[in-house]
Amino acid sequence: MRIVALDERARARGLRRDQTLGDARALAPDLDCRPADPEGDRALLLKLAGWCERYTPLVALDAAAEAAGSHGLFMDITGCAHLLGGEAGLVADLEARLCAQGFSVRLCLADTPGAAWAMARHGEARILPEGAHAAAIEPLGLSALRLEPSLVTALGRVGLKTVGCIARLPRAPLAARFGARLLQRLDQALGREAEALSPLMPVAExxxxxxxxxxxxxxxxxxxxxxxxxxxxxxxxxxxxxxxxxxxxxxxxxxxxxxxxxxxxxxxxxxxxxxxxxxxxxxxxxxxxxxxxxxxxxxxxxxxxxxxxxxVQADLVAGAGGGEHxxxxxxxxxxxRLGTGRVQRFVLADTHIPERSFGRLPAARLQPGAGRGRAAAGLALAAVPQDEGLPEGIVTRPLILFERPEPLQTIAEVPDGPPLKFRWRGVSYEVARSEGPERIACEWWRDGRGARTRDYFRVEDSQGYRFWLFRHGLYGRETGEPAWYMHGLFA
Amino acid sequence: MSLSRLQIATDILAAQTRAGEARACRAHSGMGAGDAGAAAPLALGATAVDRCLEGGLACGGLHEVRSPLARDIGAAAGFVLGLAVRAGQAGRGGRQGVVWVSDPAARVDGGGLFPAGLAQHGLDPSLITMVEPADLQGALWAADEAADCAGLAALVLQIRGNPARFDITATRRLMLRARQSGVLALVLRQSGEEEASAAATRWRVNTEISGTDDLDQRGVGAMRLSLTLERNRTGRTGHWFVAWNPQTRTFDHAAPTPVLRSVHPAAHSRHRLSATGHRQDPPRTMGQVLDHRQDFGRAS
The missing domain is CATH 3.30.1490.100 (DNA polymerase, Y-family, little finger domain)
Structure with missing residues (x-):
């Protein structure tokens, strides 16, 4: 077990990162240590980033620091500083509030994200005046440029140890030997190349x-x-x-x-x-x-x-036409109040399988006026479906549909005819009249080869209850023992 | 002189008081000029029912429809939706929308409205907004809000049983709001008992054996409902057989045809024949097969 992170007091006692826990305990027997929780750290960092939006909407996570095992945030405060009494006021306010929350922070304000990153981690200054960043980072070590440690070591071997060394060398040989990444980081820090921050939250209009x-x-x-x-x-x-x-x-x-x-x-x-x-x-x-x-x-x-x-043109007659609004x-x-998902409207889909023939979408997501026949979300909106060749006024579809068809026990005269008796939810019904079958084939392109055909029957029992039942599977061809299901109630 | 002047002043005062009282009375009975509910009543289309209701249902008002058994929900929904269609049709300033609020307890059966069925019933499914709150309190709140919305044709609150929270105070609140806005507020009480409420009318809906099918002897005919007006503020109650006609969008009287069904004598058992409301006379004993329901158009 090794130390991943430690605070200032532990550092003062001579502990350091990557030390084994045994060594650390020997140095400081009263050490208070907890197992590392990278996910918790990240969640905390995200929360902190959300909080930082009180200063600017452009808050981004520091990916370079995360790769190196530490944490950091970038904030683009362009045009925001005057709200808090200038840059000095903003930095002081930010630091005071973060310290009050129990964080120990290092922060720096500079012209470019790269320079700010370098100064926050390796420099002393907290606010660099405009244009001073190039001179300020020159004496810093190369690790201040957000480079991989192996690259820093390789550069150190040839005697390049500070930012200033590289800045004055010819660019082409550097790029040829150490890769374009080095020059890109250098240019970003010096402001020769723009660096875009991607904000965590979508920026409000x-x-x-x-x-x-x-x-x-x-x-x-x-x-x-x-x-x-x-x-x-x-x-x-x-x-x-x-x-x-x-x-x-x-x-x-x-x-x-x-x-x-x-x-x-x-x-x-x-x-x-x-x-x-x-x-x-x-x-x-x-x-x-x-x-x-x-x-x-x-x-x-x-x-x-x-x-x-x-x-909206106001109507002369008070109240008229305001209904839709x-x-x-x-x-x-x-x-x-209830959540947008709980207030829904019907949208129709192009299929004959009853439970798939419609969907319910949050009413707020549909376009305004969508209730009056405009298309939305890829589904055609309820244009009243009329079966072709069916005289008006004939009812073939129930008012109430069960989301999941409920299994029935049935007795039928012949296996492919309508049922004579059935039992549903513990009650027996005797079928007095029936109509059907209306055959609805399965959608093989969705359900695969084994899917079965449904034969729908409209039945009325001896007391006048009208039901919509279906037999699942064609007798003899698709199954030997077709199952029956209750799917809807007519008025 | 001074005496007569005093007399006149007293007379004026008395007249004003009388006028004030009359105004208060009107306002109390919901007939005040400011109430949207005082608009034309909503006729069902079936003449005898409308006569009993003195023209029709009060549009801005609360009406309760209950189905005694869970399986009667289809019939009750048919009646409620028929009323909603008529409320949207009545040309009351372009009101069309219907808000259907359902209590979670009423949704446990798993049945929901089916757009294709709605369309065949005569109601454009895109006019319906479904509201499904997580608890009864939310459902009552949503119903109150919807009853306040003058742009709606009808509001349906679907509940199950007789929850304590939906008491007379809640119904009165709903009633008052509906009266203000002119929305037809309907409570669809699934498998519920009779209960004191502020509703203007209470209906019991049972399913009824369908009419004959001219094309197919064994086929299922047009739907019919057995409708009992159990409670009516203005007094009269009654019992009728009606059928919803999705083409004309009216309720028609349906003659209870004496269909002989050899297999099922239960269809003509006595208790199915004559469901009384709060009428004085109990149903008379009937013969085995004969059906005397020729008085289907009669109001009590």
Whole structure:
């Protein structure tokens, strides 16, 4: 067993990474050690990255550090520093908050991600003034360039030990001998080559936030803040001609936890009261209350996705034509509280197998007005299916369909005829009248070769109950003992 | 002089009080001008039923439909959906949507609405929004919200049995909201008992032997329902046989034809013949085979 990570105090006692646990125990008998938990570390890092979004939406994981067994985050604070009193204010605030959460951090602000990485790990300066990064990293060792250790060793063997050494050498021979990666890292650190950070979370189209000197934890205060934030969103949405389709609230708790509440709307929305109400419903629908802990010190409202907002011509007659709109608003409210997956609409699929002939999709995901005949999500929407050649008014399909056909015990006159008697859910029924069979073949392209044909019968029992039964498998050809199933109830 | 003036003032005051009382009465009985429910009642199409209801069901109001047995759910759903179709058709300001809220207990049987069946029943499946909350509390909340939404034609709340939480307060809340918005609010109570509620009417729906099929003697004919109006706020109750006609989208009276079914004498047993509502007279004993239900159009 070896030491993977250790803190400052352990280092001061002479311990180091990769030391065996036995050696470490000999040096420091009172050592407090825990088994390494890389997955837990990564989860924590992701949580921390989420928390760092209070400073900028562009937070990225440091892949190079992860490969080397340590952890780091990149933040692109372009255009964000002035909100916290400039770069110095931001760095001080970030460091103070992270220390308060119990992390020991090293941070550096520089013109390029590469230079910031080098200075944070190998340098002393915390904020490099603009343009000073090249001079600052020159004296640093080559490991500051995010290179593989083997490459650093190879360069050291030929006497190249600092960044400055390489920067002054001719480029072509370097690339020929040590690979293009070396020059790429050098150029990235010096700002000759741009380096894109890929943010963890999709960047919101718009966001508005409020910071509190004193953390808020009361439910009314939070809803008040949400209402105010929503009101602040309306003007920018109007200017861009957009309406909110998906939004989220992020609640930054004092102790570093970040709560998130998302809403989805059926049509682009630009009404602050409605937006705030949807979030209210979302909060009310939580199983446990918002865990406010010691309170939230930052609440942010993001517009994750927005769609062009079609202006509505107000009707002269009050109330007329508002029906459709009301309906969509209702779907949004229900979806916000119960979860969008619990508010569904039918979509039809092109198949004859009854239980596959339709699907149910969240109503909020369908396009606005989709209920009136537009296609969505690759499935044709319910255009009323009419069997060809069937006179209108003849009913062949039940109102209630069982998701899973239920097995029956039946007595039939002949093996391929309708049943005379059957037993379903513990009750016997005598068939008085029947119609059928309606044969629905299996879908061999989905179910494979062994799939069986279904013969559907519409039967009425002696008391007037009307059922939809089917025999699974053709007698004599597909099976010797066909099974019967109950599949639906007629009105 | 001063006396007569005082007299006049008193008269005016009395007149105002009377007017105020009348207004309050109207408002109380749901006939106030501000209520959307005061709009034209929703006729079922079957004349005798409509006559008994004095024109039809109150559109903005709560109505309960119960099916005594679990297997009657098909018939009850047929009746409820027929009402929903008619509510969407009645041309009440373009209201069309139907919200179907189901309590988890009502979903345990595994049966769900089938779009192809809905279409044949006369209801465009794309107009239906299914709401399936995780608990009864959520279902009641969703129903309240939907009853508030003036853009809906009908709201169906499907519950099972008689849950304590769906009590008279909950039904009254639903009733008041529906009256405000003009939504036809229907409670579909599956295998439930009679219970005090604020609903304007309560119906019991049983399935009934289907009509004759002209093409096929042994075939299943048009659906028929045995409909019992168990409770009616405005007073009269009754029992009818009706059939839903998906073409005209009306309920028609169905004559209980005395079909002889040699194999199944049970079809004519007494208790199947005459299900009474809260009527005074008990059903008379009938003969073995003869069917006297010629009074199918009669309201009690």
């Amino acid at each position: 718009l966001s508005t936030e409020r910071r509190f000197a004193e953390p808020v934890s009361q439910h009314d205060e939070i809803s008040h803040v949400i209402a105010a934030l929503a009101a602040g969103l309306i003007e920018p949405l109007e200017r861009r001609g957009l309406g909110l389709r998906r939004g989220r609230i992020r609640l930054f708790r004092v102790d570093g936890h970040v709560g998130e509440l998302a809403i989805q709307t059926a049509r682009p929305l630009r009404d602050a009261r409605v937006i705030a109400r949807l979030f209210e419903e979302r909060i009310a629908g939580l199983h446990d209350d918002l865990d406010a802990g010691f309170g939230f010190d930052l609440i942010r409202l993001d517009v994750v996705h927005a769609d062009p907002f079609a202006g 009301d309906h969509d608003a209702l779907i949004d409210r229900l979806g916000a």
